[in-house]
Amino acid sequence: MTFDPIIAATRFGTGLSPVIEPPWDTESMLGKLGGPDQAAALMPIAGFEATTPTLAFIGALNKADREARGTDGEAAAKEAIRQKNRELSDVSRHNTLSTLARCVTAQDGLRERLTLFWADHFTVIGRGFNQRHLVTPYIADAIRPHVAGRFADMVKAVVMHPMMLLYLEQTRSLGPSSPQGLKSGRGLNENLARELLELHLIGVGGGYDQTDVTQMAELLTGLSYNAVHGVTYRAQQAEPGAEVVMGRRYSADSALATITSALEDIAIRPETAAHISRKLAVHFVSDTPDPDLIAGMSRAFVDSGGDLLAVTGAMLQHPAAWSPVRAKVRQPFIFIAAGLRALGVRADRIMPLGNGQFKRHLTDPLRLMGQPFEQPVGPDGWAEEPAAWITPQGLAGRISWAVASPAEFVDTLPDPRKFVQTAVGPTAPPELIFAADAAESLADGVALVLTSPAFQRI
Amino acid sequence: MDRRGFLFGGAALGCSLAASPFMTPVALASGPWDNRLVIIVLRGAMDGLDAVRPLGDPDYAALRPTLNDGKALALGDFWGLHPGLSDLMPLWQAGQMGVMHAVSTPYRDGRSHFDGQDILEAGSLQINGGAGGWLNRMMSVVPGMTAETAYALGQENMAILQGPAPHLRWAPEAKFDLSPQMRRLLELTLHDDAMFRDAALQAVSIADSLATEAMAAEGDDLDMMMAPAKPGSEANLAQFAAARLREDTRIASFSVNGWDTHQAQANSLPKTLQRLSQTILTLRDGLGPVWDKTAVLCMTEFGRTARENGTRGTDHGTGGAMIYAGGALRGGQVVGRWPGLAEADLFERRDLMPTGDVRAAAGWVMQNLFGLTATQVQQIVFPGLDLGNAPGFLL
Structure with missing residues (x-):
């Protein structure tokens, strides 16, 4: 189990291409x-x-x-x-x-x-x-x-972004004992605090409890957003007193620096390192990743203070990352992207798409495949398990797209017999090589390649 | 050997055409119950006070100066049915359609469509807990579920069925019209990968049953309701749902949209109500004898303001109405406790006061039709819900 260019381009990239090595x-x-x-x-x-x-x-x-x-x-x-x-x-x-x-x-x-x-x-x-x-x-x-930077910097950028403040309702949270909380009778909204601990940082089972969630929510008070003033920090909305999250006491100062330094601290905790490493390994390698792979990534995370280039590097340098078992399936957006990439489609065939074609060849198919663009159901995002995607409707959506859409992006469809090699590489299974040759039309042949497990599994 | 011989000779690959599962629909596992439940989510907030009008309430006329157009069909002494629902009158008269009034989810104050729908589908105020939708939780308490038991229909994401319990999604407009040769080759390329093969088999089975029904309907000119509906329309979803429910499916859910009537409600609401009527009638016709074992609940995220606004419409409110239908429920009546429309009786002096929880209504149906226990409903399906007294619509 060592480096393999095909796996590098598929498992850790956006697919093989006739024009990009x-x-x-x-x-x-x-x-x-x-x-x-x-x-x-x-x-x-x-x-x-x-x-x-x-x-x-x-x-x-x-x-x-x-x-x-x-x-x-x-x-x-x-x-x-x-x-x-x-x-x-x-x-x-x-x-x-x-x-x-x-x-x-x-x-x-x-x-x-x-x-x-x-x-x-x-x-x-x-x-x-x-x-x-x-x-x-x-x-x-x-x-x-x-x-490829520091995880803590990403966390801070996310938590301070208007879209996250709106989505997880930090805009509705007030310290109940802050001057504005006392005046208005309003209080905490724990949404952002809970997801930070549960999804973004520590992870379920990482050892936090409801008290930590509440403390985290109190710690975040003062931070808000509105369309007119942008992202704001208002001390008169901040819950007074110091907060303790997972055994660590953060500053009592009502200041934005209290929030950012707490995020910096939680972002490099070992529980966070383990949660992030596991999640990366699950996404890229396997739903049941080798514990040694996670351990190596976690070590790199802790040793580097959460340097994501180092963590990603630790994943790529572990033999388990190059397992010949293709345990993951391309999610719909990357399925489409990899299909177009295998066809050698240029950006100037994609960018000018008008509303009708955009809907017909991209947004509607993504919806049928189960992944409407940037619209998952909840804050936990898209499912990881291949079985969540290869459902009857999901696969029907992939097959329909593969039959109907590639021709819209290229002047001539490739010879399916050659396309097998371009899209899947030299290890294409014999039945796929046979089927690509036996198809009635170029469109069917290309579709057979794109819908094959050999193309969809990475 | 030429390539056709290779494929169809059967020697090398062992897939003779007659036995090919891609060419003949497969049997699907059956569900654990005999009754059926259809949940239609009315996205956009239906104006329950206009759909089913409290004509006998002394304060109604003053609140609805233009919407109270005198055209409602009498449902007894107190209530009037919006003319847009007149197609449902025969069902009402047959005791197969009714209304539960002054109901809502536990959502209060926010009046946001998105939050309201999230709460309706989660069946809980805790909408970000990752617990999925309430129909999915209901399935989790019953052993012997298969994916075929429950269907989410249409391109819209139905959060109500989302969760760990298996279920199927299908948008009838998903095209799957492949040439026979393409089917054979797909069978070959997917054959050795069980996950892909099984998903494709079910897709083929669903697509074929749709095609068979469409052909059967074309051959029967008298039966207009079975004519293939317009692609993407709710009647199309209802037709598909009925076909599945006649077989092994027990639960189906889809949306009917277009209820957000802030202005000129008298122009827009009738069309949406007619679409809903046609959807229910399509279900009835498609289900045939199974209609007698079916409960249809039409739920919306919240009601609309008691007062008409300045643009002859209504704004986001709280209490509303749940329309129900099906032979498994007692129709021909408006149930629920009427709170009155005097200003002091309104929620925050603006909305119909909810006196019932739509979740309790659904919870009673689950007990009655699917044999769930009150504990299962109050602890798992709708955690923390108090079921209260049985609504009057159970048989």
Whole structure:
């Protein structure tokens, strides 16, 4: 069980390609990951602050629309809303297609996979049409810059981001004994605190209890967001007194620094190291990963103070990572991306997709396959088990896409007999080689390759 | 050997066409009960006060100056049915459709569609606990469940069925019209991987049963209701649900959307109510004799304001109505405790006051139809719920 370029490109990348070479060793993979983010520079995605229409603007439009009802200005207000909706859908389409094009054309596929992994680890779901276009910008701001950096920096960026503050309702949390809490009678919302401990940092079974959740929620008070003032820290909303989370006492100062230093501290605890290492190994390698793999990654995490390049490196340097057993199945978004990558699709065939094609060949199929773009059900994100994806409808969605959509992205479909090698590599099973040859049409032949377990398992 | 001989000779691969599971639908395991439950989620908040109007309430007319258009169909002395639901009158008269009024989920104050739907589908105020939907928890308490027992239908994510207990999802518009040659080759490429093979077999089985039903319906011009419905429409979902429920499926859930009537409600609500009526009638027609063993509950995230607003619509409220149907329930009546519409009787002086919990209604149906115990309902399906007294709609 040693480095294998096919596994490197599939298990730890976005797939094989006729025009992009697979990685040649672990060092080169880590070298690229530690280097500049070329895909983001080539295919930029604006962050939250730079994305328009802003939430403040949308709020103002909706207010104007309500006030204009029954007046002469009603038609103009409605038209402004329609214009805004068109802009929102353009932003969403651009962001979705950019995310796809980066995966399809990446020289550094590992960075794309890690970005998707960490965005899922810190899941944010946009509430409704007016917020959904802001999830990709959240990922651009808080996730992607840190996938090869310090975990604590990612945690801080996530917790301080408007989208997370909105999604996990930190915006509704007040210290009950803070000046504003006493005045308003309102109190804690524990949502963000609970998910930080349960999902993001310590993990279920990591040894925290309800008291720690409440203490964590009190610790986070003061931090909030609204569309007009942005992210704020207000001492008069912060619960007075020092908080104790999992046996450690944090400062009594009502200051943002109290929150950030507590996050720094919890982000490098050994429980966090074990939880993060396990989750990475489950996502990339196996639902039941080798305990020694997790131990090696946890050690790298603790020794480096949560340096994610070191943790990712420890995963790639462990023999278990290169097991010939393909225990994972590509999730739908990466299934589509890897399919287009195997077809050699260029970014300039993806980015100009109009609304109709975008829906027909990307967003509707993703929904049928069970992974509507950036819309998982809850804060725990997408399922890891292959069986959650290879359901009757999920597989039917994959087969339907594989039959109907590839031809939309290339001028001519490849010869299926050659495409087997391009998409799966030299180890394609004989029945697949036979089937690709026996198909009635190029489209069916390509679809047989893309829907084969050999392509979908990584 | 040429390649066709290789495939169809049977010698090398051992898959003769006659025995090919991809070419003949497979039998699916049966569910543990005989009764059926359909939950229709009405997303957008149905105005229960307009759908089923309390004409006899002394305060009603003043609250609804334009929506009270005098066209309601009388349901006894007190209630009136919105004309958009008139297609359901025969069901009402047959005792197969009724209403539970002044009900809600435990959600209060927030009046957000998303939170309201999350709570409705989680069956709990704890919506981020990862406990999944309440229909899924219900399945977890009964042994012998198979995925085929419960279906979530449509492209919409049905959180109500989400969770660890197995269930199937299918959007009838999922195309699976593959050529026979493509099917044979797929069987070959998926054959050795059990997970892929089994999923594909079920997909083929579902797609084929749909095609068979569509062909059967085309051959029978008199039976208009069985004509293939418009793809993507609720009637299409209902038709598919009925076909599954006639077989081994016992629970189905899907959405009917379009209830958020902030303005010109008199224009938009009738169409949505007619769609709901057609959905229920499609279920009835498709289920045939099984309709007598079926309970359909139509639940919405919350009701709407008691007062009409300035744009002849209604805004997000609290208490609302649950429409129910099916031969397994006692219809022809409006049940629930009516709180009255005087300003002091309203929730926060603006919304219909909920006097019942829709979860309790569903909980009683589960006890009555599926034999769950009160403890199972109050501790597992809806943790912390007080079932209270039995609603009047149980047989």
